Amino acid sequence: MTNAQLEIQIILSLVAVACALPGVFLVLRKMALISDAISHSILPGIVLGFFITQDLASPLLIVMATLTGVLTVVLVEYIQKTGLVKEDTAIGLVFPSMFSIGVILIARNAGDVHLDVDAVLLGEVAFAPFDRWMYNGIDMGPKSLWMIGTILTVSISLLILFFKELKVATFDAGLAASLGFTPIGIHYGLMTVSSVTTVGAFDAIGAILVVAFMIVPAASIYLLTNNLKKMLVYSALLGVFASIVGYWIAHFLDASIAGTIATVLGLLFFMVYLFAPDKGYISQWYKIKQQKTEVAMLVFMLHIANHEEEQERNVNHLQEHINWTSQLARKVLRLANQNNMIVIKNDVVSLTPKGAEFTNKAVSYISDNKNAELEGIKQNFFLFRG
Amino acid sequence: MINEYLNLLLKDYTLQIITLGTAVLGAVCGMLGSFAVLRKQSLLGDAISHASLPGIAIVFLVLGVKSNNGLLLGALASGLVSAVFIKGIISKTHLKADTALGIVLSTFFGFGMLLLTYIQKLPNANQSGLEKYLFGQAATLLASDVWLMTAIAGISLLIVLLFWKEFKMVLFDPDYTKTLGFNVKFIDTLITSFIVIAIVMGLQTVGVVLMSAMLLAPAAAARQWTNSLAKMVMLAGLFGATSGVVGTAISASANNLSTGPVIVLIATLFVVFSFVFSPIRGLLFKQIKLWKNRNDLKLMKTLMFMYNLVKDHEDISHPHKIQLLNNFQGYTKKSLKRLQAEDLILLNRSDWSLTEKGFNTAKNLYTQEL
Structure with a gap:
């Protein structure tokens, strides 16, 4: 591993952490797409800053781009407040127009500007180690390493300082306001940090993939835990892991580093989406299937309890009466039988004492819907999951 | 200048083709965008347009040559797959729509970039022109592209007309539609598919990044002028087509102006104009109404003050001096005149x-x- 490779991996890891931290809050606040909007609409800011300084790594550029990022948020919120369109439409209206202004600005000055829209949108981290910061003739390392390092340090300090406020404002803005925390201040602080991070990250990974770095780790971890601190730490770790794995795959394939990392992040999310215990696709699917069986069972038991007449309780009659397929009917019948809820004599179904008691409990639960009884009922249901 | 442009338009066949193409595109996007906006799926367009990139890249990898229709089919397939993923994430997990869109948008796009950069390093790759899908190049529209677009536009118009009642019902009350026995899932898929088709159609002209605005802006503008779905869809189509024609005209008559961004900015102007000047919902109208209400309130306050002065008198119409009103702030000469005009007082x-x-x-x- 050469020195440059090591530096690239450090830069990528720092970018991943810097993006993951605000990303967690964006996902929790249902504002994930604000990061998409910011990442596109910083273009005019970058272009204007670049016109003035002619240097892609100058601090003025960051300031200008951050300002346009915050301006985007303000505009989106203003449009939203007028109530003329929904929030998502407001986002969709603002950033393409900002981006268009940026593209036109570049095109109009194509002759004397060495700035490519591709460079802003797609980024390239492979060149980062060559743009070094020389101080008094001493090599201090790549400029972008310093930039993203500074941004990360600031955002971690802000996170530690305002953790409590951020937490309250995210989960209960009303409570935060009544405690005197100014959720609006927190909101704009978060937006500013997101903008700065986006700006710091774009020349390494490109504006579009900043979204992947911000949203995907947070969303994956959100499927695994509900604890905010754990979410922050694990999202950052996941981001770093994906960055390093992605870097080496890209190295092997000779493909775009940022694109590969985003792909790795996507695959990781997909794995979590499928296999997450409790909230994943498979576990949800299983849960819903079980609930369906439980409901079917309950309907069946109530039906039997409601009918005294033997002909209503005939096995063959049941199928047409509750309007089930023969497969479902057979399954429910077998399950109930296995759990000693019913007895079948001469093709006539009757409830056992246990089944009658269960049905009574279920009816009283359904009619008063009290939470206290919920737990007991749940355990009863658990009996015939099999 | 307009005459000059019209002359140019009459002579230049390419320009005619491009103008027709952007007009058709604008109209279709406006029409289908209305549904996206009303279904609160405004940013679906953004996600799907980004997510079409891997499809383009895969078709390119497999076919090896740049066949336009093949690439569009790839984009379409990948757009539809991404729509399925978005739906899956929203319905099966507790993640919200915005997160689902963000995930699909960025990871699909990242995968597309991986493939594209991989292609670019293959020895005989003729990858030039793939980049145009990022930013769009209306100038590369061929007559055959425009005919294809027109055909698709015709088909989607037909579908919208055929399923008008169903679309409308699903839009405003999906649960009720379900109870009436309509196949909501099918109708839902149909709308989404046509939105994806419109997006894929627009990629070549306005590009991945700006496609969402093509879909949204005309519809958001049209929404301000009417509460009727039919009128909104027609207006949105009209706004979209106009943005296309005007945007093409401006970019053709100036140097170094790419068509896509100009069209988007024109569409945004429509939105701003509608936000401000629409007669019912517009900001200006609302402000005027606010002022009028305030004025009326002051007028009534003055009247109430007079009433309190007068009510204990035997003759209610007994004249009083105007000076009496001086320590009350709500009156001006104008307001007294208005009160007289409404026969409430006599001066x-x-x-x-x-x-x-x-x-x-x-x-x-x-x-x-x-």
Whole structure:
């Protein structure tokens, strides 16, 4: 591993952490797409800053781009407040127009500007180690390493300082306001940090993939835990892991580093989406299937309890009466039988004492819907999951 | 300048083709975008347009040559797959729509970039022109592209007309539609598929990044002028087509102006104009209404003050001096004149007196028994 490779991996890891931290809050606040909007609409800011300084790594550029990022948020919120369109439409209206202004600005000055829209949108981290910061003739390392390092340090300090406020404002803005925390201040602080991070990250990974770095780790971890601190730490770790794995795959394939990392992040999310215990696709699917069986069972038991007449309780009659397929009917019948809820004599179904008691409990639960009884009922249901 | 452009338009076949193409694209996007906006799926367009990139890249990898229709089919397939993923994430997990869109948008796009950069390093790759899908190049539109677009536009118009009732119902009350026995899932898929088709169609012209605005802006503008779905869809189509034509004209008559961004900015202008000047929902109208309400309130306050002065007199129409009103802030000469115009008071030089009507209005002001 050469020195440059090591530096690239450090830069990528720092970018991943810097993006993951605000990303967690964006996902929790249902504002994930604000990061998409910011990442596109910083273009005019970058272009204007670049016109003035002619240097892609100058601090003025960051300031200008951050300002346009915050301006985007303000505009989106203003449009939203007028109530003329929904929030998502407001986002969709603002950033393409900002981006268009940026593209036109570049095109109009194509002759004397060495700035490519591709460079802003797609980024390239492979060149980062060559743009070094020389101080008094001493090599201090790549400029972008310093930039993203500074941004990360600031955002971690802000996170530690305002953790409590951020937490309250995210989960209960009303409570935060009544405690005197100014959720609006927190909101704009978060937006500013997101903008700065986006700006710091774009020349390494490109504006579009900043979204992947911000949203995907947070969303994956959100499927695994509900604890905010754990979410922050694990999202950052996941981001770093994906960055390093992605870097080496890209190295092997000779493909775009940022694109590969985003792909790795996507695959990781997909794995979590499928296999997450409790909230994943498979576990949800299983849960819903079980609930369906439980409901079917309950309907069946109530039906039997409601009918005294033997002909209503005939096995063959049941199928047409509750309007089930023969497969479902057979399954429910077998399950109930296995759990000693019913007895079948001469093709006539009757409830056992246990089944009658269960049905009574279920009816009283359904009619008063009290939470206290919920737990007991749940355990009863658990009996015939099999 | 306009004459010059019209002359150019009459002579230049390429320009005619491009103008027709952007107009058709704008119209279709406006029409289908109305559904996206009303379904609160505004940013679906953004996600799907980004997510079409891997499809383009895969078709390119497999076919090896740049066949336009093949690439579009790849984009379409990948757009549809991404729509399925978005739906899966929203319905099966507790993640919200915005997160689902963000995930699909960025990871699909990242995968597309991986493939594209991989292609670019293959020895005989003729990858030039793939980049145009990022930013769009209306100038590369061929007559055959425009005919394809027109055909698709015709088909989607037909579908919208055929399923008009169903679309409308699913839009405003999906649960009720389900109880009536309509196949909501099918209708839902149909709308989404046509939105994806419109997006894929627009990629070549306005590009991945700006496609969402093509879909949204005309619809958001049209929404401000009407509450009827039919009118909104037609208006949105009209706005979209106009943005296309005007945007193409501006970019053709100036140097170094890419068509896509100009069209988007024109569409945004439509939105801004509609936000401000629409007669019912517009900001200007609302402001004027606010001022008028404030004025009316002041007028009534003045009337109430007069009523309180007068009510203990035997003759309610007994004249009083205007100076009496001086320590009350709500009146101006203009407001007194307006009160007189409405027959609520009578003015006689420096005197005023309440009329019968004025007295009764003031009396019932708080009780609302007019």
